[in-house]
Amino acid sequence: MFDFAIAGIQSPVFLLVLTGLTVGIVGGFIGVGGGYMVTPALIVFGFPGYMASGIDVTHIAGKSVVATIRHRQLGNIDWTLGLAMVGGTMMGVEWGVRLLNMTKKAGVSGIALLSATVVIMLSLFIYTQIETRKAHKQIEEREKSGAHLGREHKATRLPEYFQKIPLFPIVRCHVARIVISMWVIVVVGICTGLLAGFFGVGGGFIRVPALVYIIGATTHIAVGTDLLEIVVSGGYGALRQSMSGNVDMMAVLFMISGAMIGAQFGALATSFVRGPAIRYILSYSLILATVGAFMRLGYLMTGGQYEILSFAAVVFTLGEMIFLCLFIMSLVIFAARHKAGKPVPNWIPSLVVKD
Amino acid sequence: MDDYRRRETIKFIVWTVLSLALVFYICYEYYSGEMISWYYYETSTTGYAVDVNTFKDATKDKPMKLEIVQAAEIKGLQAVPVKKGDRLPKNANGVISKKDVEEGKRVALEGNTLKVMVPSQIKEAKGFKYRDTYKHKGVQTNPWSGVWNVAVILALGFCLGTMAEGFTGMLGMKVKKIKHYEGGH
Numbered sequence: 001m002f003d004f005a006i007a008g009i010q011s012p013v014f015l016l017v018l019t020g021l022t023v024g025i026v027g028g029f030i031g032v033g034g035g036y037m038v039t040p041a042l043i044v045f046g047f048p049g050y051m052a053s054g055i056d057v058t059h060i061a062g063k064s065v066v067a068t069i070r071h072r073q074l075g076n077i078d079w080t081l082g083l084a085m086v087g088g089t090m091m092g093v094e095w096g097v098r099l100l101n102m103t104k105k106a107g108v109s110g111i112a113l114l115s116a117t118v119v120i121m122l123s124l125f126i127y128t129q130i131e132t133r134k135a136h137k138q139i140e141e142r143e144k145s146g147a148h149l150g151r152e153h154k155a156t157r158l159p160e161y162f163q164k165i166p167l168f169p170i171v172r173c174h175v176a177r178i179v180i181s182m183w184v185i186v187v188v189g190i191c192t193g194l195l196a197g198f199f200g201v202g203g204g205f206i207r208v209p210a211l212v213y214i215i216g217a218t219t220h221i222a223v224g225t226d227l228l229e230i231v232v233s234g235g236y237g238a239l240r241q242s243m244s245g246n247v248d249m250m251a252v253l254f255m256i257s258g259a260m261i262g263a264q265f266g267a268l269a270t271s272f273v274r275g276p277a278i279r280y281i282l283s284y285s286l287i288l289a290t291v292g293a294f295m296r297l298g299y300l301m302t303g304g305q306y307e308i309l310s311f312a313a314v315v316f317t318l319g320e321m322i323f324l325c326l327f328i329m330s331l332v333i334f335a336a337r338h339k340a341g342k343p344v345p346n347w348i349p350s351l352v353v354k355d
Numbered sequence: 356m357d358d359y360r361r362r363e364t365i366k367f368i369v370w371t372v373l374s375l376a377l378v379f380y381i382c383y384e385y386y387s388g389e390m391i392s393w394y395y396y397e398t399s400t401t402g403y404a405v406d407v408n409t410f411k412d413a414t415k416d417k418p419m420k421l422e423i424v425q426a427a428e429i430k431g432l433q434a435v436p437v438k439k440g441d442r443l444p445k446n447a448n449g450v451i452s453k454k455d456v457e458e459g460k461r462v463a464l465e466g467n468t469l470k471v472m473v474p475s476q477i478k479e480a481k482g483f484k485y486r487d488t489y490k491h492k493g494v495q496t497n498p499w500s501g502v503w504n505v506a507v508i509l510a511l512g513f514c515l516g517t518m519a520e521g522f523t524g525m526l527g528m529k530v531k532k533i534k535h536y537e538g539g540h
Binding site: 252 | 504
């Protein structure tokens with residue numbers, strides 16, 4: 001147990017490092033900060049709610065720098081796209097926070113917010129699942145016909161519509177190989193930032209699908225570029241939280257020491273897989289987070305009558321982190337086996353790369 | 356050892372030293388009390404500055420009494436009257452607001468003492484329960500501590516990230532750029 005003087009609690013260091021490690025793996029792989037997983041974990045470890053949010057967002061900012069450096073090395077970052085989006089994201093986050101305060105004043109309760117979170121995450125999960133399954137099937141068919149398969153495959157034509165919008169100025173994103181109106185990038189940044197600010201999350205789970213399905217980036221580039229965005233938005237969030245005194249730097253330090261190792265593994269793991277594998281993990285993380293949020297919603301809607309729902313939500317959220325980590329690790333192990341010519345399950349070859 | 360590995364080894368050593376220096380600096384600031392004095396900086400409400408740790412075991416049946424004193428430092432079970440915007444006395448880590456005292460549910464004024472009956476309450480954040488104490492209540496953090504926090508954490512992230520990059524390079528694991536557009540797309 002460690003005595004956190006600022007937070008005013010005693011908490012086990014090992015669990016903080018472990019949380020950082022698991023969220024680092026998941027975040028480095030699917031390009032999310034993991035706030036929806038870390039905040040409940042910190043509350044379980046005894047941190048007050050406001051401190052949990054502050055510590056979470058500050059550790060996310062630091063961890064995202066670590067992951068961004070590795071993704072830059074892997075060539076997964078489109079700086080033009082990322083920097084063009086930053087302004088819109090910041091504006092969106094600020095509007096989102098103001099909108100949240102307005103709705104709170106208007107008497108919209110946490111139940112309404114949590115319900116909206118569930119609906120949005122569920123919709124994203126359904127769309128991502130349908131598209132990824134379709135893409136997965138198409139890869140399998142092409143593999144059977146002997147075609148040489150690339151790193152990415154998408155079964156959607158949605159980005160083409162957005163890339164055709166002829167609004168000046170037009171931006172050329174060299175790494176992502178996209179030519180698109182600056183306004184589309186800014187509006188996507190504003191919308192995803194708005195949702196992130198409104199729901200009090202980093203926004204990676206909204207921004208990664210938006211970068212893939214609206215902007216048209218490959219999944220790997222979406223992940224890397226999103227982590228760059230999180231450095232900025234997380235840094236801004238950390239600044240706001242720190243100025244309110246909601247951050248205990250020692251807790252952040254312990255978490256980031258685990259996250260540093262996790263983020264390395266998560267980022268490097270992307271080099272073993274194809275785009276649809278990342279999208280699968282992203283969609284599973286979305287549905288698991290939705291189930292956790294649904295349990296909390298049930299707990300709030302019953303007026304806190306059924307303690308078991310709150311407890312189940314905590315257990316589920318912690319279990320989710322471990323499940324996603326194991327899933328990512330197994331993908332890497334299977335990819336390595338496949339590369340070595342060893343037998344792997346039938347669904348693996350189309351999700352991993354051999355060379 | 357080839358040139359690449361030698362370069363990466365130097366990179367790893369340099370960034371490890373910088374990372375460790377930063378970690379030691381954070382720990383020093385934390386344990387010397389410098390960071391804490393930035394956090395528990397000034398009051399954002401009128402009430403009584405207290406050291407929350409001294410009365411955390413108080414209950415309704417066994418309340419704890421804080422002596423009201425005018426002092427620059429809190430020693431044990433003491434409470435210092437403060438106005439909004441005042442610099443917090445040394446060892447203070449929370450403020451019991453005047454409103455709370457007037458309500459008398461958690462804390463009551465008895466002559467020259469404050470009787471604490473409910474030092475913590477169970478609250479909820481995002482559907483999860485947590486124990487909410489007077490710690491950090493009614494406290495205004497020095498805004499520069501926010502800038503310091505962000506600068507330090509981004510610098511630490513950069514040092515650790517570059518150190519890790521050097522580490523894999525030192526082991527001879529040359530990370531190649533992903534060929535996003537090779538093959539069918």
